[in-house]
Amino acid sequence: MRWFLAFLCGVLIGIGSSAAGPCDEAEVSEQGLPTVLVDDALASPLKFAASDGAFYYLSDLTFPEAPHALGQELSGGRQVFVKALVAQKDRWGRLPAILLDREMSDLSGKLVEGGLAIVKPQLRAFNCLKFLINLESEARRKNVGLWVVKNVINDYKSISYEQIGLYGLVEASVISVGQTRSKTYLNFGERWTEDLTGIIQRGKLADFSEFGHDLSVMKGKRVRLRGVLQLNQGPQIELKHPAQLELLD
Structure with a gap:
């Protein structure tokens, strides 16, 4: 120190x-x-x-x-x-x-x-x-x-329960992009109850577009998320700001 x-x-x-x-x-x-x-x-x-x-x-x-x-x-x-x-x-x-x-x-x-x-x-x-x-x-x-001092970036599969509620950086590959009337989902695994999900509220989509993110082409891309890891039936990070998402590929 x-x-x-x-x-x-x-x-x-x-x-x-x-x-x-x-x-x-x-x-x-x-x-x-x-x-x-x-x-x-x-x-x-x-x-x-x-x-x-x-x-x-x-x-x-x-x-x-x-x-x-x-x-x-x-x-x-x-x-x-x-x-x-x-x-x-x-x-x-x-x-x-x-x-x-x-x-x-x-x-x-x-x-x-x-x-x-x-x-x-x-x-x-x-x-x-x-x-x-x-x-x-x-x-x-x-x-x-x-x-x-330490590696502050985690692959999402290495996330532990102790990290719930903490702000951190996570890297993962998007396997699919889901859409409902109110939210867009960046899915990082087949089981949303176990695998990480990035959640974007519909009202924020214009900000993501203005920032330069095209969510429609995120499938298969490796990205970095930054935010508070939450547990709501499954692990998730709500992306309230477009700068919380970085495209690594």
Whole structure:
């Protein structure tokens, strides 16, 4: 774990030198934005307090390593800005947010590129999420950060009961695509009570098409799903966002 923390410190030293990218917020001014120590935000990415007294969480990212371990030994004292992505607090009184460096560049890319976080699609624009997923793929290829510590991608046949309710990445081949009036099903086995199913609500189909997914040609393709593994008579992942589905072939 110490090498991981040292690596994190190295990544954060570079804050402030990032170039503009598709995830940067246009025409953001630091005026009125609250601040937080980056150590504190990464120590508790699911709920941290900023200088305005409000609570935030890091949007569109998840941290497989224990959150407290990420920031437990950090002492850089680097301050960053906090920008809420929406004005409405969730049931736990939190606002989804991103961290901005002193040049107003989003730090999500640095965290993903350094293998410190996994993309968890939620609120970011399609082009931003595609960019982050590409950075994640590159970090995985280079075996940096969490991609060295453990393999966070599972073949669906290796999924255990202990993973129910957890967010994860699963790779599998689509054997068929089913359709009802309300849902589209990506089937990964013959028995839906035992084999994994990806579920897409009808109201989300336009988003998948806009993102570039043609579900009609998914049969026989190997894909990567990201989401919460649920058990509803059979194992399933509901794909609420098109960035939760990646075509690997």
